[in-house]
Amino acid sequence: MTAPELSRLVKPRALPPEPLVVEASEEERAALAKRFAVTSIPALTAKVELGTKDEAVLASGTLSATIVQPCAVTREDLSYDVEEVLALRFVPAGSLPEHAPDEEIELDSEDLDEIEYEGDAFDLGEAIAQTLALAIDPYREGPGADEARKKAGITSDEEQAPSGPLAEALAKLKK
Numbered sequence: 001m002t003a004p005e006l007s008r009l010v011k012p013r014a015l016p017p018e019p020l021v022v023e024a025s026e027e028e029r030a031a032l033a034k035r036f037a038v039t040s041i042p043a044l045t046a047k048v049e050l051g052t053k054d055e056a057v058l059a060s061g062t063l064s065a066t067i068v069q070p071c072a073v074t075r076e077d078l079s080y081d082v083e084e085v086l087a088l089r090f091v092p093a094g095s096l097p098e099h100a101p102d103e104e105i106e107l108d109s110e111d112l113d114e115i116e117y118e119g120d121a122f123d124l125g126e127a128i129a130q131t132l133a134l135a136i137d138p139y140r141e142g143p144g145a146d147e148a149r150k151k152a153g154i155t156s157d158e159e160q161a162p163s164g165p166l167a168e169a170l171a172k173l174k175k
Contacts, residue, residue, distance in 0.1 A: 005031035006044075008125035012057045012090070015050045019061065022046045022128055036133050038069035039077050046128045048086060056114075059088040059124060063131055071142035073149060078142035082135045089114045090122040 006028045010020075024032065024044035033041045048061035063084040071078050093116045115127055 004123060004126040004129065005035055006125040006129045007123055008128075009121040010050065010057070010124045011121045012052070013120070015052070015057065019047050019049045020124070022048065022125060032129055032132065035129075036136055038067055038136060040068045041132075042066045042068060042079075044128075044132065046086060048124065048128075055092055057090040057122065059086060059090065059127070061086045063128055063135070065132055065135070067136060069136070069140060071145055072139045073141055073145035076142055076144060078140065080140065082132070084131055084135045086128070086131060087113055088127050088131075090117055090127075092116070093118045 006022075006024050008020075008022050022045065024041070029041040029044055032044070033039065043064070043066040045065070046061060046063040048059050051058045051060075063082070063086055065082045066079060067082055068077050068079045070076065091114055115122065117123070
């Protein structure tokens, strides 16, 4: 297993009292850009407050980043800023209940971002990287997307007239 591109190990027994600021280095941002298949990540910072509740470590804060990636239509690079709320819960391995593979379970808002860790530390950096991955829009379009579609003769679903047997049957009913 390769080491995470953005690793910041935190020991639950020695949580800092002040908010942690995680700022990715140029090398870390380049490695994350490669991992997430974007052109570059010029900026990546997270400000995180850490606290405990029962056996869990609660991490809350904000992730801010700038992403440069190709437009989904023209493939020209576009740049945009991302601001995501961080609300994570780190729990010791084995503390989450076991469920059968096909068992239906109900999740509440606290369950959604629970991350198990082993040993005496968890990787806050990798959790930040995964949050960033979810914030990247793989279908993001730049300002020239509509013009490129027009030139290629591509119309949107809204612009196309309904066709086919069902559309014909509906048209007959409307008469």
